[in-house]
Structure formats: structure tokens, C-alpha cells
Amino acid sequence: MTDSGGAPALCANCGNAVAGGYCSHCGEEVLDPRKLTLRYFLSHTVIHELLNVDGKIWRTLRLLLFRPGFLALEYVAGRRRPYVNPLRVLIVAIILYVLATQSGTGFTLRIGSVPLSLAPAPMSPQRSIEATLEQIDRFGVLKRMLEQRVGPAATAPDDVRDRFNATLNGFATPLSFTTVVLVALALYAGLFWRRPLLVEHMVFSMHYFSFVLLALLLPAFALKLRTPVLLTLATLNLVVIWQFVYLAMATRRFYFAAARRRFVAWLASAVVAVLVNLLNSAFLTAVQFAAGAFAIARL
Numbered sequence: 123m124t125d126s127g128g129a130p131a132l133c134a135n136c137g138n139a140v141a142g143g144y145c146s147h148c149g150e151e152v153l154d155p156r157k158l159t160l161r162y163f164l165s166h167t168v169i170h171e172l173l174n175v176d177g178k179i180w181r182t183l184r185l186l187l188f189r190p191g192f193l194a195l196e197y198v199a200g201r202r203r204p205y206v207n208p209l210r211v212l213i214v215a216i217i218l219y220v221l222a223t224q225s226g227t228g229f230t231l232r233i234g235s236v237p238l239s240l241a242p243a244p245m246s247p248q249r250s251i252e253a254t255l256e257q258i259d260r261f262g263v264l265k266r267m268l269e270q271r272v273g274p275a276a277t278a279p280d281d282v283r284d285r286f287n288a289t290l291n292g293f294a295t296p297l298s299f300t301t302v303v304l305v306a307l308a309l310y311a312g313l314f315w316r317r318p319l320l321v322e323h324m325v326f327s328m329h330y331f332s333f334v335l336l337a338l339l340l341p342a343f344a345l346k347l348r349t350p351v352l353l354t355l356a357t358l359n360l361v362v363i364w365q366f367v368y369l370a371m372a373t374r375r376f377y378f379a380a381a382r383r384r385f386v387a388w389l390a391s392a393v394v395a396v397l398v399n400l401l402n403s404a405f406l407t408a409v410q411f412a413a414g415a416f417a418i419a420r421l
Contacts, residue, residue: 182206186333191372194326198317208328216299219335222342239406241338242298247287251275254287258410267418286417294413301405302331305398312394316377326376330369330398337361337368369395 132138133145140146182205185192193205219241252275255264268275272282306327310320317323341358349357373391381387 178204178206182211186211186329187336190333190368191326191329191375193329194322194372194376197325198319198322208325208332211332212302212328215332215335218339219342220295222339222346239403239410241334242295242406247284247291249283249287251278251283251286254290255414258407258414264411264414264418267415268421271418272421282421285421289417289420290413293416294410297413298406298409299331301402302327304405305331305402308398308401309394313377326372330372333368334365337365366395366399369398 131140133140133148136145136148138145138147182193185205193208196202196205197208223242251268255268255275259265265275268278272278278286303324306320306324309323309327310317313323317326338361340361341354344354344357370388370391373394374387377394378387378391381390
């Protein structure tokens with residue numbers, strides 16, 4: 123292949139001469155100006171990926187949702203090209219979740235009188251401080267802090283409310299998603315004898331939390347569509363149960379596949395699922411409380 127002047131075309135990536143549509147050294151596709159148009163991008167790249175049922179996007183999504191732990195096994199086995207990178211999947215899941223819950227939707231699990239957060243809960247900028255504190259602090263500690271600093275939450279002016287919510291979201295939302303790293307470290311600490319490399323646990327954690335965030339879109343959309351309360355609660359309960367079963371199955375497949383005693387393997391997987399869910403909920407609850415305290419201190 124030559125350029126307009128007759129000289130051999132050079133690879134834009136590695137600089138070697140190219141003969142054909144792809145570089146024989148690095149595999150980079152030869153640059154074609156016609157492929158840089160918006161029309162080509164929409165008609166070929168986007169449409170091809172979305173409509174191709176065997177494409178990376180749908181293949182990854184299908185396996186992520188319905189074959190717990192499989193994508194993590196494929197990744198550590200070195201079979202990565204057929205699937206979307208786990209970090210990309212997590213980033214997309216986070217973006218979709220934040221967009222779906224930006225009005226202040228939160229999901230909690232109550233253990234006795236203590237509510238624990240199931241997932242990061244962005245607060246609506248227009249939400250009252252009183253309502254926010256009720257969600258993130260059931261013991262009244264933050265309420266007393268606020269009263270000492272600016273007075274009762276019910277009488278807080280709009281500018282105080284806006285600054286409080288902005289600071290809270292700016293601190294809590296990004297930090298909440300670091301639970302992916304926390305869980306990976308916890309799995310590494312407890313199961314390094316099964317998987318000795320930290321990156322293996324990180325990939326498993328990224329896939330699991332991608333699933334969690336995507337699954338929670340169902341009750342989030344149910345709330346947005348104003349479905350009956352009982353139906354919304356039923357959807358949320360099913361998703362919570364689904365998440366637990368999913369994690370137990372993923373743990374069984376990824377960590378205990380070679381175990382000889384099936385009952386012991388399933389029991390260990392269930393225990394791991396319980397502990398991971400409790401750790402995640404406790405961390406998110408603590409982050410939201412700390413973010414509330416930080417937001418009050420900044421007023």
C-alpha cells in the first residue's frame with residue numbers, strides 16, 4: 123500500500139512500512155480518512171457493535187449478568203480479547219448508575235435498627251439538609267453538629283443547603299466507589315491461598331460491582347416510573363437476593379471450583395458472600411456519615 127506520492131504507507135502507531143490494511147508489526151489498522159467521518163462512525167462502528175449479538179458489548183453483558191465469576195476466570199486465564207475490559211465495564215456501570223440515581227435515590231439494608239447502604243447514594247442538590255441527614259445519620263450525631271454550627275436543619279437557607287449537598291456529593295460519591303478496592307483487598311487477605319495475585323481479586327471485585335450497579339438500575343427505574351410501592355419494594359428485594367446468590371455463585375466458580383467437597387465449597391462461598399456484603403454496606407454507610415460530617419465542617 124502506498125500514499126498519494128507513491129511512497130510506502132507508514133504505520134501511524136509504530137512507523138513501519140505497511141502493505142495491506144493492517145500493520146504486520148503491531149496490528150494497527152491503516153488510517154483511512156473516510157473512516158473519520160461521523161456518518162461512518164455511526165453507520166459502521168456503533169451500529170455494528172450494538173446490533174452484532176456476538177459483539178464484545180453484548181457478549182460481555184450477557185456473561186456478566188448470567189454467568190457469575192466467568193468473566194474473571196476468562197481474564198486470569200488470558201482470554202481477554204473477546205470481552206470488554208473489566209475497568210471499562212465498571213466505569214460504564216458507574217456512569218449509568220449515577221445518572222439513574224442523581225435525584226437522590228438510595229438503597230439501604232436494615233439490620234435491626236441500623237440501616238446500611240447497599241450502594242453509593244448521590245444526593246439531589248435540591249434535597250433538604252433535614253432529609254439528607256435522616257438518610258445518612260439515624261443516631262442524630264450529624265444533626266447536633268449542624269445545629270451547633272448553623273442552627274436547625276429545617277430552617278437552613280438555600281445557599282447553606284446547596285453548599286452542604288455539593289460538598290457531600292463531591293466527597294462521598296467518588297470515595298464510595300473505592301469499595302471496589304476495599305473488597306478486593308479483603309478477598310486477597312482472606313483467599314490469597316486460593317488466588318495469590320492481587321489483580322485476580324481486583325478483576326473479580328470489578329466484575330461483581332459492575333453487576334451490582336447494573337442490577338440496581340431496575341429498582342431505580344421503577345422509582346422513576348412511579349410504579350406501585352409494593353412492586354418497587356418487591357423488585358428491590360429480588361435484586362438484593364439476586365446479588366447475594368450471584369456473589370455466592372461467583373465465589374464458588376472463581377475460588378472454589380477445584381474443591382472436592384461441594385457442600386463445604388458452597389458453604390464457604392455463602393459465608394464469603396455474607397461478609398463481602400456486610401463489609402461493603404458498612405463501608406458505604408461510614409463514608410456517607412464521614413462525608414456529612416465533612417460537609418457540615420465546611421459550612
